[in-house]
Amino acid sequence: MEIRSPLWIFILSCLGTSWAIEPLSVAMTAGAASAIWGYFDGSLCRVMECCDQRSTPTDAKNISALENELSTYVYGQHLMQDIVIRALRGHMESPDPSKALVLSFHGSTGCGKSYVSEFIARSLFAYGMKSKFVKKFVAGIEFPDPTMAAVYKMKVQDKVRAVVKMCERALFIFEDVHLMPSGILDGILPFIDHHTEVDGLDFRKSIFILLSNLGGTAINRKTLELWSAGRQREDVIKLKDFESVIRQGAFNEAGGLYNSVAIKTSLIDHYIPFLPLEEKHVVKCIDNEFKKLGYPSAPEDAAKNILGDMTFMPPEVELYSTSGCKRIASKVSAYVHGKKFVVF
Numbered sequence: 001m002e003i004r005s006p007l008w009i010f011i012l013s014c015l016g017t018s019w020a021i022e023p024l025s026v027a028m029t030a031g032a033a034s035a036i037w038g039y040f041d042g043s044l045c046r047v048m049e050c051c052d053q054r055s056t057p058t059d060a061k062n063i064s065a066l067e068n069e070l071s072t073y074v075y076g077q078h079l080m081q082d083i084v085i086r087a088l089r090g091h092m093e094s095p096d097p098s099k100a101l102v103l104s105f106h107g108s109t110g111c112g113k114s115y116v117s118e119f120i121a122r123s124l125f126a127y128g129m130k131s132k133f134v135k136k137f138v139a140g141i142e143f144p145d146p147t148m149a150a151v152y153k154m155k156v157q158d159k160v161r162a163v164v165k166m167c168e169r170a171l172f173i174f175e176d177v178h179l180m181p182s183g184i185l186d187g188i189l190p191f192i193d194h195h196t197e198v199d200g201l202d203f204r205k206s207i208f209i210l211l212s213n214l215g216g217t218a219i220n221r222k223t224l225e226l227w228s229a230g231r232q233r234e235d236v237i238k239l240k241d242f243e244s245v246i247r248q249g250a251f252n253e254a255g256g257l258y259n260s261v262a263i264k265t266s267l268i269d270h271y272i273p274f275l276p277l278e279e280k281h282v283v284k285c286i287d288n289e290f291k292k293l294g295y296p297s298a299p300e301d302a303a304k305n306i307l308g309d310m311t312f313m314p315p316e317v318e319l320y321s322t323s324g325c326k327r328i329a330s331k332v333s334a335y336v337h338g339k340k341f342v343v344f
């Protein structure tokens with residue numbers, strides 16, 4: 001409609017004068033113009049982004065493709081994968097979801113929170129993170145001044161409305177929610193609640209992903225505790241082991257979720273833990289980076305070399321990478337280019 005309406009105004013105003021004289025030919029001209037435009041419009045959507053199945057697929061195949069990608073490229077996060085895929089399937093397959101889907105990702109730096117949100121964007125939108133229907137708010141960049149919270153809140157609301165007006169199947173990613181001044185997030189409350197319509201718009205098909213470090217320390221502690229008790233994350237670690245840990249962490253640490261009505265009223269559908277990464281997971285990240293550069297796998301000394309430069313915690317057992325797989329790509333490219341490692 002967006003593109004079509006000005007054209008109609010143009011056609012009608014040009015033909016307006018002859019309308020009274022020759023209604024039949026005017027109708028035929030308008031009909032032909034409409035058919036031509038319809039064809040043009042349809043082909044346009046084959047090369048440009050439109051709010052349609054090509055650009056914003058809701059096909060089960062696309063979710064299965066995402067599932068494959070997550071298991072191939074994200075390591076040590078089977079819990080996350082399981083919940084994310086089930087949540088997306090449920091939401092996308094419903095033609096009439098009862099509310100917007102809200103996922104809250106929790107975990108320390110480098111465990112893959114933004115990485116996973118980008119995979120989601122790429123599988124649900126042909127234009128991925130560049131899509132007009134995907135908007136990412138990065139707290140430190142977009143909301144730097146805590147005294148401006150009220151202004152930021154309105155900006156977020158305006159943006160969310162504008163995107164949903166273009167396409168109901170929209171994706172909003174809030175990165176580093178722990179750095180967001182309190183109150184901003186409450187601005188999205190009316191959009192994520194069970195309303196059929198807000199300001200004439202329906203937000204129930206949209207997806208909101210919140211990323212934060214909140215609860216990260218508690219998640220790491222709990223993972224270590226389970227590991228000490230002999231429990232393998234791949235087999236027996238369950239979501240229920242983490243739910244209360246995350247909620248407590250999210251409540252007790254200051255930041256965007258702290259004091260948020262969204263948490264109190266449970267409008268967040270899933271709290272998703274990102275577990276700390278062990279050496280074997282980091283090795284996979286290293287391997288993956290080498291593969292991207294065309295190597296069959298990481299050269300033997302490379303992984304050892306890169307791991308040697310990383311810190312593992314806690315000091316007694318040195319089990320988890322303190323920075324997860326963050327900056328592995330740059331470490332690998334530094335290795336490949338024969339430089340000594342850059343000190344970050």
Ligand SMILES: *[C@@H]1O[C@H](CO)[C@@H](O)[C@H](O)[C@H]1NC(C)=O
Pocket residue numbers: 055057059061062122123124125126127
């Ligand atoms: C969705 O799946 C179809 C069929 O497998 C594929 O052609 C298309 O590229 C996918 N779309 C996205 C955005 O991944």
Ligand SMILES: [Mg+2]
Pocket residue numbers: 109110113114176
């Ligand atoms: Mg991050």
